[in-house]
Amino acid sequence: MKINIKYSVSALLFLCSTLTINAQGYWDNIKQKKATLGITESDSILSFETPDFQLKLVKASQTVAELRPNQDLNFDFTPSDRLKIRDKDGLYHLGDINLRIKSVDGDWKSYSTAKKRVKVTPIKVSGNILSGADLANTLPKDIPVTIKRFYEVIENQLVLRFEISNKSASNIEIGALGIPMIFNNILEGKSLTETHAQNVFFDPYIGLGAGYLEVKKLSGKGPVLLVMPKENMDFEAYRPLLDDPTRRSIVFEGFHEWMAYSKAYAEKEWKGVEQWNKPTSLMLKSNETKEFSLKFVLSKGVKNIQETIVENGQPSAISIPGYVLPKGVDSHLFLNYKSDVASFEIEPKKAIKIKKNGLTEKGVKKYTVCGNKWGRARLTINYKDGVKQTINYKIIKSESEVIKDFGHFLTTEQWFNEPDPIFKRNPSVISYDYETKKQLTQDSRAWVAGLSDEGGAGGWLAAIMKQLVQPDKEEIKKLEQFVDHTLWGNIQYSEGKHKYGVKKSVFYYEPDSLPKGTYRDDVNYKTWAAWDHKHANDPGRSYNYPHVAAAYWVMYRLARYHKGLVDNRTWDWYLKQAYHTSVAMLEQAPYYSQFGQMEGSVFLYLLKDLKTENYTEMALDLEARMKKRANHWKELDYPFGSEMPWDSTGQEEVYMWSDYFGYNKKANVTLDAILAYMPTIPHWAYNGNARRYWDFLYGGKLSRVERQIHHYGSSLNAIPVLHQYRKTNDLYLLKVGYGGLLGGISNITQDGFGSAAFHSYPTELRIDYLSGDYGSGFYGYAVNSATYITKDENLGWLAFGGNLSVKKEVIEVEVTTAAKSKVYIAPKNLWLTLDSGTFKKIIYNLKTQEVKIILNKKDEFTPDAYLRVNKEVKLPYTKIRGAFKIPLSKKETIIKI
Structure with missing residues (x-):
């Protein structure tokens, strides 16, 4: 091809x-x-x-x-x-x-x-x-x-x-x-x-x-x-x-x-x-x-x-882990400028706390900054030479609270279970208008109300991805209903020539064939986006498939590595559904599947799980099909477009497959392009913000071409950036990637609503009021959230996603992410991941080089932790499917590597 x-x-x-x-x-x-x-x-x-x-x-x-x-x-x-x-x-x-x-x-x-x-x-x-x-x-x-x-x-x-x-x-x-x-x-x-x-x-x-x-x-x-x-x-x-x-x-x-x-x-x-x-x-x-x-x-x-x-004599600011500050996290601000600080101004007052911590070994001014009040906050730094510098922060709840509120909002306020005999969208998590505080059951863009494409699938995709981060039995019960009654057999074909194909939309506009009153009079349906039944049923749009594959993959992980969280289907049914959906994308949507897909990295995660489960025939088939796509990308100068003339949609998947198949040159070309529009800047809105500027047209309420703040590109493209960091330990990549990762949850409101993106124009400077395609971005956060521990020669010991303390030759990091399931220790190139169970603390002894892992106690659905280590290590536990099975108890579990 x-x-x-x-x-x-x-x-x-x-x-x-x-x-x-x-x-x-x-x-x-x-x-x-x-x-x-x-x-x-x-x-x-x-x-x-x-x-x-x-x-x-x-x-x-x-x-x-x-x-x-x-x-x-x-x-x-x-x-x-x-x-x-x-x-x-x-x-x-x-x-x-x-x-x-x-x-x-x-x-x-x-x-x-x-x-x-x-x-x-x-x-x-x-x-x-x-x-x-x-x-x-x-x-x-x-x-x-x-x-x-x-x-x-x-x-x-x-x-x-x-x-x-x-x-x-x-x-x-x-x-x-x-x-x-x-x-x-x-x-x-x-x-x-x-x-x-x-x-x-x-x-x-x-x-x-x-x-x-x-x-x-x-x-x-x-x-x-x-x-x-x-x-x-x-x-x-x-x-x-x-x-x-x-x-x-x-x-x-x-x-x-x-x-x-x-x-x-x-x-x-x-x-x-x-x-x-x-x-x-x-x-x-x-x-x-x-x-x-x-x-x-x-x-x-x-x-x-x-x-x-710095060379040009201008103030330089670096904040670790970034400028989105979860409560309970100690961030560190480093100021490099010839003049001393005369004073700080904080707006709103007491929104943040700032404390001087002296100088680094290289003479850089160091401060501890903590978020105190939810919302935007501006720190003004008045230097003694008269120069003023401002840093805009976004204070959010702790990551665990943000994700908990998000899951609750999705499965209550956005939970749609009204009679819907024509379009059969119930039960589901449906699009939502935060301005009117109403579910969005009709829109001139068929997909927005039709549970498909990014702008319509965003709600239910986010609700399922949330379970990967923070499983909740009651929320999963609702999502099981969604899978059985809405996803399989309505959004996705369950029989016939299009079996496993995914429809463009389950909502459509065909007034002549439906009862009078089906459609609202105040919605303009005289646009190309108001698809009729035939066009809505078309399985040829590949961008719909990763959402469905990701949903099945998450449910497989929950069923496989927990006890009693998933009751409606067995783990292997979900795994096979994910595989068949992935294959169907290539067979039923061949044109668009030549491009990289948003969330396309899920196909790689799926492949690895197929291999882990010894589903050899499926794994070999999926790998061969994906290699054809990667070989095609390898021949292109810049293989990450879409149906658009330029796009940042495809970089995530193109990089991940290029890296997997050893096409390093193409992976690096892709990464360089990502870094060209995903900056590290002392401002929460632009730090790690991947460039997207037209998707308000397709998933927003205020529909216009406009630079979007932390649309789904931020957290999706954080996937390749942080993956590359773990290969190189390049701090620049960690700063950019973590900016995109936390940027991905910065637009979740205090009560848990996830917006499509934030409006950058000074006439608004607020979230968009539709949920839109936010689910694609949350996928990036869910699969990529991790704690990073590193040391920089200029800034010293640093933690991203944790609170770090140094006690002589011992580094302790309390894990503060919502998932608490991944930790990377850069000096040891040690990548620790949990299929179930959660990290509480990591203790790294510099003298003995011992790493002590402290796991949280078991819960009703998690009697065992499954730990994966990227190196050969000896631990007193049985390995199952490549992971150490660690029995948890009512107390913390301590593991030494």
Whole structure:
């Protein structure tokens, strides 16, 4: 099987409800506009060379035409390939500026250099200044300020500087000042190979004077561009430029601007929304002049960003285990900056506790930070030299409490058991609207109300995956009913030619064949997404199958390794169902199964269990089928697309199978691409946040293209990142992966509702109100939750998922994860996993190298623990199916390795 996957918008966007456009029509709304940028004239480009970049400016506008790193002149950070299309009024370019200004008694008025293009007036420059211009011509005559813009080289770094003077006779207030960050994230019309070579994604650290923007190639290779504050440009807010007419879609996430002041927006468009930073403004006196500048710095690579920040004299912050803080966990904050801390501010008050712990051996300031009050919290660090840094945390309940509440909500509030004779969705865990506090039984998107695809299967998948983490007998009873009456035989075919096939949806729209009143009048069913019965019954969408396979696999694990948790079926029935479902995906959904699947790692977990149970024929068959897929991916440059032109859906499975079959080069290509858009940033929303930006269209209530905060990509792609960490002990991977892992549960509410994702736009900054496709993300948390113990040469001993103490030569870690079933000790490369039973504490003696494992006491359903060790060890217990069977007692059990 060898398929050349080269995507075009015309071939793919027909799948998307509001994005039914083709490559030719994508730019029609822009091409009709008059060209005003001035690039059609002869001698229209100015060229400059700096120590790091080849910079080109449009002569007429003096906006950036190209920005190429000297070490890779074939690559441009800006969308220069679209310059001849984007040469119209209203389209932003790097070098533009947006302002909102008012007099003392006036109203805010907006100004933008992008709105109406007119030739700017060049300024004669000398010395380190490359180019300068007075921007008056491109601004309205009533603007009360003069604005001059300069490109210069300061200390060998490229600097973009604006000089703003109040020319009026009275004081004015600047309530918004933003510089558009225009880099090449327009993917339209390109193949995966082209996008990874030519395009970038960018991630913000909205951290005031310590803030920065990181701009990275999609491949994850090559230098990283860091935009950093130089003078009076604290990173206060990050505003989407929704007025830029470049069409946002699955091939274009949109542009944003770096805002130094945002009060004017907070008073109007963002009113009532708690922003990442306190919105501020600037009072500019009559005839007063202020300068505002950013610098452009190159970092060697993705993993060198923090190192580059420190080298450039900017505050660096690292939080272990991250910026999502479960209660009861001691996190550690490391600050690396030349100036001492003058004070801390905490908002809301007492939301967190912070205590100084001295310095590390390398002189880095160390603090203990503990979450105290559920919700968002902002820590402002005031340095003695006047620099302010903010770190946004998310405080959640302890992991055990979060998961307990989540399971309860799913099996009560989302438990649907009303009569449903037409669609037969009862009993099940159904989609939920948290805003109305109602179950979602009808939606114009058939799958959302139809228990299938990601947006509809999310509820029941999450409820079953929760049992892998924290089994609950009463919840499992309900899920057994779901399996017997709804999953097997309704969502999944139980007989006929499509046996084991999974339907696209059990809800459908066919009003002419059903009783009047079946459908609500207030739902718009006149869209492509309101599938009729025939389309809803189609088993050809492979993305539905991993949900079902995962459900069977979890029930197998519960039945096999516990006593009395599962009563309706035997463990082997569930295991065989998982196998047959996996095979059915390849046979009945061959087109889409050429791509990596979200939760596709479950097929690998299933394969390992088939081997453990000596189901040799099934194991060999499944492995051979999966190897065909992996061989196909091996032949592709970037083998992790989907039906979309670019996607982060497939990386998890592609990496896991590539690694399993020893295709290390392809596994590394996949991992590099993951790290390109899954950053480690001192902000809970962006740390470990895998890029997803169109799934609100398909699973959200507020349906739009928008960077999603901790959508399912965060925790799914934490699977390969943490897997690779256990192979390399690279702390960077652990920070990124754990950020995604805890990010995966950060959007669960206090009462246990799991949202599709969090809205990043400053008009909302809240969860989406639909449960949507959250289940796929929770799968990533459920299979990947673990405690990590490591030592870093700069930061010392660290624990992720546990509270660590050092007593002379003894390291003790109290396990704080919800599952308490996996522990990795990095210095010993020791990976300990439990099929049943739970870890309480790990004690590691550095002198004797002994590891002492303390297991929690038995419960009604767990008389025995089953321990797996990744190394050959001798223990006084019988091995069953590769695991040590350890009888538990009413007291803790101690094991020594």
